[in-house]
Amino acid sequence: MPKITINQMSYYYADFYNPVYENVTLTLRTEWKIGLIGRNGRGKTTLLKLLQGELEPTAGKISAPIDMEYFPYTSDCTYSRTMDRIKEHVGHLKSIEDTMEKIILENDEVRFDEYAQLQDQYLELEGYEMESKILKEMDEMGLDSALLERDFETLSGGEKTRIMLLTLFLRKKQFLLLDEPTNHLDEAGKDAVAQYLQKKKGFIIVSHDREFLDHVIDHVLAINKKDITIEYGNYSSWKDNKEKQEQYEFRTRERLEEEIAQLERSAKVSRTWADWGNTQKYQFASNGRANGVQTYMKQAKRSEARAQENIEQKKALLQNYEEAKALTIYQEKPEEARCLVKVENLSFRYPDACKDVIHNLNLGVHTGNRIWIRGTNGVGKSTLLRLLSGVVPSDQVAYASDIKIAVVTQEPSWQKGYVTDYFEDYQGNISYKNFLDLCEVFELPENFLDRPLETYSSGELKKVNIARALSEENQLIILDEPLNYMDTYFSEQLEKAILEYQPTLVFVEHDRWFGKKIGTQIINL
Known part of the structure; x- marks a missing residue:
């Protein structure tokens, strides 16, 4: 299956020089159902917009063999009937139908070549089967087909959301970027969307609803404190693995920090001795080889370099460790219940x-x-x-x-x-x-x-x-x-x-x- 590759990608907002990503390298398969998880402000929406192409990386490259569509999207469609609006959003099918019908009614021979081209385009988009496909998607989304005959603006917010979502899945060869599609949906609406997405593939979804994520994803893309990781599983399995990792990091944190401190002290001593050795000259040294002090100086520098490398390795083990701060809720407590x-x-x-x-x-x-x-x-x-x-x-x-x-x-x-x-x-x-x-x-x-x-x-x-x-x-x-x-x-x-x-x-x-x-x-x- 096709892959989306992110190679050494960095991005920052120029107005405030706010670095969001630095040297990110990832490979995502287009058949995966990916849950995007990360704390607010870490760039979940920014990543979706970078993938879509609305934003350009500051450095590096994103390569995708497939078009990407972002949800929620704005509509400038002039058709009011819901069926017509869906068809228009799936490759402008309704406009193609209207133009083809106009050419036939007017019997305009000058435009027959245009008609043939439009018909080829219509066939490529599976236009003749589209209404039956829409009915199938409506059924899978748990929506009454009678809604298709209504004015789209008369539908409820939840109905609009679900119809806009299934419209994206009707488009051919698309990888979908779904940014909080369940916001403001009631429990029944969330259940319907969850059941719908269980049958689909090829999307990244951002959602705060942990139960919902458990039902619809098979991979977790996590924006951590210092890096981005991809892992097979749903939210609960990812959370369980993360907690085990954090427990390990918590147990080893003090030990690692002490080891880092010892290595830094050792590196400092080696640096001091090396600097001292560099100032010493042995008056009887031959031109053929260094004297003993100079040899020790080189050994001290090598020792410092090894210590510094070890320090960086141990610091890397702690880079994603983060301890959630406890939230205080301020509320006056009465002396007695009332x-x-x-x-x-x-x-x-x-x-x-x-x-x-x-x-x-x-x-x-x-x-x-x-x-x-x-x-x-x-x-x-x-x-x-x-x-x-x-x-x-x-x-x-x-x-x-x-x-x-x-x-x-x-x-x-x-x-x-x-x-x-x-x-x-x-x-x-x-x-x-x-x-x-x-x-x-x-x-x-x-x-x-x-x-x-x-x-x-x-x-x-x-x-x-x-x-x-x-x-x-x-x-x-x-x-x-x-x-x-x-x-x-x-x-x-x-x-x-x-x-x-x-x-x-x-x-x-x-x-x-x-x-x-x-x-x-x-x-x-």
């Missing part, structure tokens, strides 16, 4: 809507609760969080006196300018100090305060948003899909912190692994 938010017979509908989004809901949020709000897309999960937080006021929602609520929204609230623009008197602000501590734990780049928010990756923006919320004084935390755009490391980091500090929180999250781990109560909408 009800913080009480919802009674809550019904809500948006203006001009024909039915309630939420109907006759009763709910109490008590100290220590970790309530998981579940449901399909469109049933009102985010609306309920906005009602609980007070962003959308309601007479049916009552709050404990002086309650402070920290809110993490789906989309980051800080998008433009600089982080410090959003803090008053930030130098003496305790929340700002907590915010910086959290940003350090989240491993944001050292220069993140000096960069405008417009240059942040989606994951970096989300981390800043979460750090902002968690640094505020609160008795209740509300999280709306906190894992979107985040890496698997962050998922585990947040999970461990919640289990350790046991804050009171209400959250929406489609990652079942995370929800089952931290939720103490489930509300199904």
